[in-house]
Amino acid sequence: MMTRRLSTLTAAVMGVALLGGSLNAEAREYSVSTVLSADFPWGQAAEKWAELVKERSDGEITLRVYPNSQLVNGDQTREFSAMRQGLIDMAVGSTINWSPQVPELNLFSLPFLMPDTDAVDAITGGEAGEKVFDAIESRGAMPLAWGENGFRELSNSKQPITAPEDLEGLKIRVVGSPLFQDTFTALGANPTQMSWADAKPALTTGAVDGQENPLSVFDVARIDQVGQKYLTLWHYMNDPLIFAVNQRIWQQFSEEDRELVRQAAIDAGQWEIEMSREQKSERLAAIKQRGVEVSELTEDQRQAFVEATQSVYEEWTPQIGEELVETARQAVETR
Numbered sequence: 022m023m024t025r026r027l028s029t030l031t032a033a034v035m036g037v038a039l040l041g042g043s044l045n046a047e048a049r050e051y052s053v054s055t056v057l058s059a060d061f062p063w064g065q066a067a068e069k070w071a072e073l074v075k076e077r078s079d080g081e082i083t084l085r086v087y088p089n090s091q092l093v094n095g096d097q098t099r100e101f102s103a104m105r106q107g108l109i110d111m112a113v114g115s116t117i118n119w120s121p122q123v124p125e126l127n128l129f130s131l132p133f134l135m136p137d138t139d140a141v142d143a144i145t146g147g148e149a150g151e152k153v154f155d156a157i158e159s160r161g162a163m164p165l166a167w168g169e170n171g172f173r174e175l176s177n178s179k180q181p182i183t184a185p186e187d188l189e190g191l192k193i194r195v196v197g198s199p200l201f202q203d204t205f206t207a208l209g210a211n212p213t214q215m216s217w218a219d220a221k222p223a224l225t226t227g228a229v230d231g232q233e234n235p236l237s238v239f240d241v242a243r244i245d246q247v248g249q250k251y252l253t254l255w256h257y258m259n260d261p262l263i264f265a266v267n268q269r270i271w272q273q274f275s276e277e278d279r280e281l282v283r284q285a286a287i288d289a290g291q292w293e294i295e296m297s298r299e300q301k302s303e304r305l306a307a308i309k310q311r312g313v314e315v316s317e318l319t320e321d322q323r324q325a326f327v328e329a330t331q332s333v334y335e336e337w338t339p340q341i342g343e344e345l346v347e348t349a350r351q352a353v354e355t356r
């Protein structure tokens with residue numbers, strides 16, 4: 022008797038729950054992949070996007086951020102493929118990590134192409150940026166907006182580096198994109214490709230001597246605590262972030278949803294770019310205060326690195342596209 026009544030009650034409760042579910046059929050949730058968590062500007066960019074979308078859709082659209090490359094088991098170079106296949110709905114990803122599938126994105130990794138933030142903005146905000154977005158779309162995802170991981174600086178545990186010769190034989194952790202292998206080989210170093218998840222352990226054990234990442238990453242991840250005592254500000258490349266969506270999901274969106282999601286990505290990206298650029302000098306001061314020896318390069322010293330890496334342009338321009346590289350160069354020159 023008792024059992025029977027209970028089960029009727031359970032059924033009634035379930036019915037209400039189901040009804041509740043169907044009443045709420047408009048609520049939709051999408052996964053957003055990132056490599057770095059909200060401790061870093063990168064993760065904050067994704068969280069900002071989610072916040073703006075939730076607010077502007079009155080809670081109808083939820084973007085749930087999954088940091089630390091967890092949706093691709095730590096293999097950040099598989100993020101773009103996973104998004105294209107629909108295993109991931111959306112991502113705020115680095116041009117470096119997506120370049121194995123979108124060769125045009127190697128543009129940003131060409132050493133010393135972009136001397137300052139104006140150069141970055143001239144490329145992303147102009148014709149070259151449009152071409153890059155077309156390339157992403159043609160390779161299977163819908164790009165919406167730009168963010169920024171930042172200018173990547175070189176650190177190591179052995180000695181100050183102010184000339185290519187100083188890199189001779191040093192084991193440097195690089196991201197899983199073949200262009201980096203070529204850049205560091207051209208500089209006489211001994212590059213090893215590995216994911217970010219493996220990088221800190223490798224620095225800790227001394228399996229590698231150095232790495233390259235933006236100041237924000239060096240600062241937040243406390244790279245100084247794993248023996249990286251020397252930091253060279255060579256600004257050899259800037260690593261933009263791109264907000265993108267799986268194409269099937271994009272097609273299912275109404276025109277209104279598209280506008281909302283795109284504008285929220287643009288606003289979140291602009292917010293993050295400004296914030297991370299503003300934080301830069303503070304971060305550098307904090308890094309110096311922890312005893313890291315920071316080397317800045319004179320124009321001549323920088324030029325020596327530029328010359329030593331010219332072969333990377335010869336090797337990679339055909340893969341990126343002559344026209345795209347030329348458009349980007351012109352944008353930098355006329356900025």
Ligand code: X2X
Pocket residue numbers: 056057097115117118170196216217233234235238260
């Ligand atoms: O792996 C890296 O170095 C990182 C976190 O900067 C990227 O994902 C490109």
